[in-house]
Amino acid sequence: MKRLIKALRGVAYTVIPAELALVVCLLAGVRPPAAAVTATEAAMLLLVLAEAAVFVRLRRQGHSNRSAVRELVPESVLRLIGHELKLMWSVVLWVARRxxxxxxxxxxxxxxxxxxxxxxxxxxxxxxxxxGMSYLLSDWPVVHAVVLVLDVYTVVFIIGLHAASVTRPHVLSADVLRLRQAGHVDVRIPLERIDSASYELLFTHDKKEDDVLNVPVGAQTSLTLRLSEPVTAVGLLGKRREVSTVRLHADDSRALLKSLTQARSALSPPPGRPV
Structure with a gap:
């Protein structure tokens, strides 16, 4: 089954770009050879049927719908799609003030x-x-339509980044600090693993430090957390690494530091004090 799924992914990497290229050509008024169109559409249809058959087979083997999709689709692709959906949903939450x-x-x-x-x-x-592009491309309606869609989506994407930052703040609960940035950073740090927390304003960060997670905002971080045990940080495309130092920023970093210190003290009261 794994070999079949791997083969289907290889075919998808070839057929899907060909299908997209065909669509672009048709929208631009370019007519590819009939044989090329027929071959591309036939390959796309066979790929969809094969993917559906494998999906049904995985479901019969006990996989849920979500796990079956994860088996068929590369994690990086799923995470990119998920990231886009998070940004769009964040715009809705932002408008609704949630x-x-x-x-x-x-x-x-x-x-x-x-x-x-x-x-x-x-x-x-x-x-x-x-x-500006709408004015310059007004004499080429097809190109104008394609560029307009891309430009509008770019604006919505940028607004989504800000909306995600607003609607997905850092969250401190009784036993976990959840650090987030837009829709691509979401790390949960158990308070019991935080060895020290300090206010440290930094504007430069060394990206070569594998065991350090930098979550800057406006190119700055203001809090540094050093952990007694590492936590797993997952990148945008699914890359995982263990980090033992985390640098982050908040609008009111000192208030976050104060609340974090109080929460850690509540977990481990000083010796002699009743729990």
């Missing part, structure tokens, strides 16, 4: 303030670029 992952009794600490100006400035530049 937050994600903040339960009763949890403390939320925002981290979007110091990058808001840069994000909105970038979005403004993209809007200006969209208007």
């Amino acid at each position: 937050r994600h992952g903040v339960g009763d009794g949890d403390q939320a600490f925002g981290h979007a303030r110091d990058q808001a100006a840069m994000i909105f400035g970038f979005a403004f530049v993209c809007v200006v670029e969209t208007i």
